[in-house]
Amino acid sequence: MKRFLLSLLVIMGLSCAVHAQGMDKENTLYMDLKNGRVVIQMRPDLAPKHVQRIKELTRAGFYDGIVFHRVIRGFMAQTGDPTGTGMGGSDKPDLPAEFSNALHERGTVSMARASNPNSANSQFFICFKKAASLDGQYTVWGQVVEGMEFVDRIKKGSSFNNGKVTNPDKIIKMQVAADVQ
Numbered sequence: 001m002k003r004f005l006l007s008l009l010v011i012m013g014l015s016c017a018v019h020a021q022g023m024d025k026e027n028t029l030y031m032d033l034k035n036g037r038v039v040i041q042m043r044p045d046l047a048p049k050h051v052q053r054i055k056e057l058t059r060a061g062f063y064d065g066i067v068f069h070r071v072i073r074g075f076m077a078q079t080g081d082p083t084g085t086g087m088g089g090s091d092k093p094d095l096p097a098e099f100s101n102a103l104h105e106r107g108t109v110s111m112a113r114a115s116n117p118n119s120a121n122s123q124f125f126i127c128f129k130k131a132a133s134l135d136g137q138y139t140v141w142g143q144v145v146e147g148m149e150f151v152d153r154i155k156k157g158s159s160f161n162n163g164k165v166t167n168p169d170k171i172i173k174m175q176v177a178a179d180v181q
Helices: 002-021 048-059
Strands: 028-033 036-042 070-072 076-079 108-111 124-127 140-146 159-161 164-166 173-176
Touching (some): 036 048, 048 140, 048 173
Antiparallel strands (some): 028 036, 028 173, 070 076, 108 124, 108 140, 159 164
């Protein structure tokens, strides 16, 4: 039995390595969280301007250390605000919406925005489960392909202090896979 389980683990490990090697590294993100690495396959076919922005900010180190300021169990985890309040963004101009027919399902990565559809900037969220009410109203730019179990463990901060969540989880480091040696 032990030999069977060991063989199964080796096969699963090789399968994950082959899967990761087969991805377009220029359109793959590594998001390191305290519990492990999340791999996000970006979708420039759906949202080329948003993917370009995410890569630009990632390469500049913008997301490193940014907190998950909004975590709603059974819905989504949101990040990308350098102020940690949900009211901030990068110094780049807001992006025009790139809505598509892509569905908001478990692991979907989509841009957060204000009531104006053309107000996405740097904040994004990852869906914990299907969220059909968001379909066609938010720009989908990626999909978690590995490490969703680590997204599931993102904790909500304990309380607010001057508009900020205290003790939230954060992105340790985010990188475009093509830049990783």
